[in-house]
Amino acid sequence: MREIIVIAIALAMLIPFYFLIVMAFKPDSEVITTSAYAPAQAPTAGAFAEAWGAEGNKSLAMGMLNSIIITGGSVVMLVAIGSITAYSISRMPGRPGKLLRVLVLIAMILPFQLGMVPVYVAMRNLHLLGTYPGMIILYTGLFMPLAVFLYSGFAESIPRDYEEAANIDGASKFQSFVRVVFPLLGPATGTVAIMCGLIIWNDFFSPLIFLSGSNIPTLPVVVYSTVGELAxxxxVIFAAVIISMIPILVYYLVAQKKFIQGFSGGLKS
Structure with missing residues (x-):
């Protein structure tokens, strides 16, 4: 019975994908004249070719490249800085470590919209608006509390014996982190990379504000522009949506093992 319920829920969640695929393969003549439930009578991939062949700020290829650069750069920064920050906090004794953990939680709770205007003004003064470095720095700061929070549980579960053994062999603190601790944080790294990567890839509001008027729109902004022009x-709109989903679905399928491990618990010594 439980399996039947799970299968039924899964099928219900796949209904939107059915509409996407059915509508994307319909020719223009069937989009309005036939029901959304009915499959295409004369399936065609012309909508995909038209959506992919758009130029300028409506180019899906350009939007995908921009999203890959911004998402990839942000994830690398979050993993590099978040892991070593969480490790440092987990090894900090007494009240300073507890205070920093509380500050991380507060930073996660506070909504970004409260500081959006000062951040916008600061980025404008630093000439970071409409640039790749500006968006990468923005997302790194925005999701750093989440990355540190996800890493902290794993860092605390790693026995100090591993680090002490590395120190006895002559490794410095940084070397013991890079060569011993960070590889053990693999499941947490997968969780941070997938969670933050999914959020950044699908984010629409921040690129709309901070990349407005630039030549580097991200994929959600490109799809939004496509919807506005081809109402x-x-x-064509659904074909553009399907194309925009492919990279992140492939990314999740490749890294889902680490993602599941990250939620299943810390390191067992």
Whole structure:
């Protein structure tokens, strides 16, 4: 019975994907004249070719490249800085370590919109608006509390014996972290990379504000522009949505093992 319920829920969650695929393969003549439930009578991939062939700020290829650069750069910074920050906090004794953990939690709770205007003004003064480094720095600061929080549980579960053994062999603190501790944080790294990567890839509001007027729109902004221009051509719009989903789905399928390990618990000594 439980398996039947789970399968039924999974099928219900796949209904939107059915609509996406059915509408994307319909020719223009069937989009309005046939029901959204009905499969295409004369399936065609023309909508995909048209969506992918758009140029300028509506180019899916350009938007995908921009999203890959911004998401990839942000994830690398979050992993590099978040892991060593969480490790340092976990090894900090007494009240300073507890205070920093509380500050991380407070930073996670506070909404970004409260500081959006000062951040915008600061980025404008630093000439970071509409640039790759500006968006990478923005997302790194925005999701650093989440990355530190996810890393902290794993860092605290790693026995100090590993580090002490490395120190006895002559390794410095940094070398013991890079060669011993960080490889053991693999499941947490996968969780941080996937969670933050998914959020950054799908984020629409921040690129709309901080990349407005630039030539590097991200994929959600490109899809939004496509919807605004092709309000009645749902086959092209849905084809653009499917194309925008492919990279992040492939990314998740490749890294899902680490993601599941990250939620299943810390390191067992």
């Amino acid at each position: 009645s051509r749902w086959n």
